[in-house]
Amino acid sequence: MAVWEALLLGLLLATHRPGDAALLEANGNLSCRCRKTTRAFISPEKFGSIEVRPVGSSCRRLEVVIQLKTLERICVDPNSPWVKKLLQDLPHL
DSSP states (O other): OHHHHHHHHHHHHHHOOTHHHHHHHHHHTTTOOOSSOBOSOOOGGGEEEEEEEOOOSSOSSOEEEEEETTSOEEEEOTTSHHHHHHHHHGGGO
């Protein structure tokens, strides 16, 4: 039995490719909406709506999507200082 386990482990190690981790990350985030984010400040006067998508099983990161009055959707970096402040103030708006 130990021989089979050793052979199986050897086979797995021999066939492992470093790129597989990137594939798992991409496949694990299929439901994420933001491919890239911006840290640039957006004036609240331009906001149409704000969507906050929490971390979950379908996307492993917090996403903040701002829809402008022009209907353009922009993903903003939730770690930028102005977005953190926005998220703190959101319940009071």
